[in-house]
Amino acid sequence: MNEFDTIIIGGGIAGSSAAFHLANKNNSKILLIEQQTISSGASGLNAGQIGSTGWGNIPDLSSYLTHGSLEIFKSLQLDLNYDIEFRQSGSLAAIQTKVQYDFVMDTVMKMKKVGKTVEILSTREARSIEPEISENFLGFVFYPLRAQADPVKSTVAFSDAAFKSGVQININEEVKNIVQNSDNTYNLQTSLNNYYCKNLILATGAWSNKLGKLLDLDIPIIPIRGQMWATKPISPRLFNTFSSLESSYDWHNDDGSDINTPPDLTHISGERKTRHLYGRQRKNGEVIFGGDREMLGFNNEVDFNGIESNKNHATEILPFLSELPISRTWAGFMPFSIDGEPIIGKIPICKNLYIVSGLASSGFGRGPMSGKFIAECVDSGFVPEILNDADPGRFKQLAG
Ligand SMILES: Cc1cc2nc3c(=O)[nH]c(=O)nc-3n(C[C@H](O)[C@H](O)[C@H](O)COP(=O)(O)OP(=O)(O)OC[C@H]3O[C@@H](n4cnc5c(N)ncnc54)[C@H](O)[C@@H]3O)c2cc1C
Structure with missing residues (x-):
């Protein structure tokens, strides 16, 4: 009953987008846990500005995160019909x-x-x-090309779309303890329950260092x-x-x-x-x-x-x-x-542990694609080369 293929901790734009994009893959059983309400963190409190200067001739990670996200916002409003107040205003x-x-x-x-x-x-x-x-x-x-959208409506749209695709969304539930088992699965203890999962995604924004401490990790957020x-x-x-x-x-x-x-x-x-x-x-x-x-x-x-x-x-x-x-x-x-760059990918020192964080001051605009990237990493077990600059393993305390 409380066993999941993947658990995502954090119901901000990164975690909600990850849930939505993972829901459309492989029929796996997914749980998103949020300590307050969806978008109660930075994702609901930001200015709603979405930055992009397009793909450019040779798209780099920044182009993917900004312009890729812009395309996802557009699709949320125009194809999935969520009113997120999206406008490509300039x-x-x-x-x-x-x-x-x-x-x-x-x-x-x-x-x-x-x-x-x-x-x-x-x-x-x-x-x-x-x-x-x-x-x-x-x-x-x-x-x-720059745009704007309502932060709360956008984040909630991702979690709603994820829920409609079968993701279990638990709010007002704080993750209090995490144990990595000898077979590299995880047990989570929350304020309400216990859960077991194979893959764990930390999408805990500014709280990522606190969550890392539960696993004896020093995540530099x-x-x-x-x-x-x-x-x-x-x-x-x-x-x-x-x-x-x-x-x-x-x-x-x-x-x-x-x-x-x-x-x-x-x-x-x-x-x-x-x-x-x-x-x-x-x-x-x-x-x-x-x-x-x-x-x-x-x-x-x-x-x-x-x-x-x-x-x-x-x-x-x-x-x-x-x-x-x-x-x-x-x-x-x-x-x-600490270096100002995103942290997206596998944490090498712990098997089956993923992170999407470090989105800093522009994580609303970059969150949708960051969530999509981490969903693809979990689904395929493979981290694409474009994420090299966001590799958690660049920090020696997280390297394998
Ligand atoms: C004032 C302000 C203005 C900004 N303006 C812009 C802007 O205009 N454009 C832009 O692109 N970006 C902007 N940003 C930045 C952007 O909001 C963030 O980068 C982005 O929202 C980060 O998303 P996230 O999902 O990583 O984190 P969050 O939205 O913070 O989500 C993390 C979630 O994890 C949950 N969590 C933490 N610990 C636990 C736990 N133990 N158990 C369960 N859940 C837990 C939290 O409650 C939170 O909801 C702004 C930020 C602020 C604060």
């Missing part, structure tokens, strides 16, 4: 200074050479697409707090998603000397290093923005100084936001690996 990134302009010109030229879809627009051209943006910029990077704010709903005024070049430029110039923190954070030891920005207008009319990424353990209290700084940054690009008060704020934990 995205605009503001260029504020000459050094940012030179940096991004160089980056965009390189991207175009390998067939990626991206353009630099003058501010006038950008204002013809998005009339609300300020004139005070040197230009905008335009990503026409660190929870990074991301926080956001929203206005009250207003009539439609924004169509694209938005960002700014300030953080990309600063992170590009970071010498990477701090080996104890993941890359691309806005704060180090409580001190702001850069301002990061992302946001959009939701279908319900709320304008939502966020940006800060801070390493604070599992502390998800909102820092209002950071929220104010983020709102000022957004208002530089979209001046009408100065008229709109903040109506709510929230925070969640992004799963950053």
Whole structure:
């Protein structure tokens, strides 16, 4: 009764997509266990931005995770008829200074050479697409393929589709203990029951290090707090998603000397290093923005100084936001690996143990394909070459 071919721990976008994609293979018996509700982690708390610059001439892992995921989101909405509020809206990134302009010109030229879809627009051209943006910029990077969708609806759609294909979904059940048996099967003890499985998938986002400890593993995933704010709903005024070049430029110039923190954070030891920005207008009319990424353990209290700084940054690009008060704020934990790259594949040191994590600040947009990849690994027992850069075995404590 409690025996499964595969158990997936974690009902975020990675685990739900893995469940959906595994359900369509081989009639195997699959259980997904989530300690709270589906999408209660980062997958339900994010900005809903989906990044892609297309496959390019020679698709690499990043193209697969971003553009592959985009195609899956599209299919969820258009073929499986889930209303996930998907729109391939495009995205605009503001260029504020000459050094940012030179940096991004160089980056965009390189991207175009390998067939990626991206353009630099003058501010006038950008204002013809998005009339609300300020004139005070040197230009905008335009990503026409980028998209947006509702985070909760999308994640729940995957778990619902998985459930309809026969996956057992148990929510409000926390995995408390895991034992690897001598034949490399697993026994799980949860807050409600005991289970047995052949294959185990950790899709536990920012909690992956905690789960690893149950198996005496040190999985190098660190929870990074991301926080956001929203206005009250207003009539439609924004169509694209938005960002700014300030953080990309600063992170590009970071010498990477701090080996104890993941890359691309806005704060180090409580001190702001850069301002990061992302946001959009939701279908319900709320304008939502966020940006800060801070390493604070599992502390998800909102820092209002950071929220104010983020709102000022957004208002530089979209001046009408100065008229709109903040109506709510929230925070969640992004799963950053110590090297900033995803961790997707087999954990070599334990047989039949798989992980899909480290999706960091862009795991909503990359989650669907990451889940599909891990489902294919479990189903075939084979890890495709394209996942080499995400190999858990690159960390010596996980290597076989
Ligand atoms: C504020 C914010 C804004 C963001 N904006 C964007 C964005 O616009 N675009 C983008 O692409 N990405 C964005 N991200 C990042 C993105 O949300 C994450 O990378 C992604 O959701 C990670 O998905 P996941 O499935 O790996 O983890 P999660 O969604 O966190 O799922 C892990 C699940 O595991 C469960 N779990 C943990 N331990 C146990 C246990 N012991 N037993 C059972 N269940 C357990 C948790 O409850 C959780 O539901 C943002 C993140 C935040 C916080």
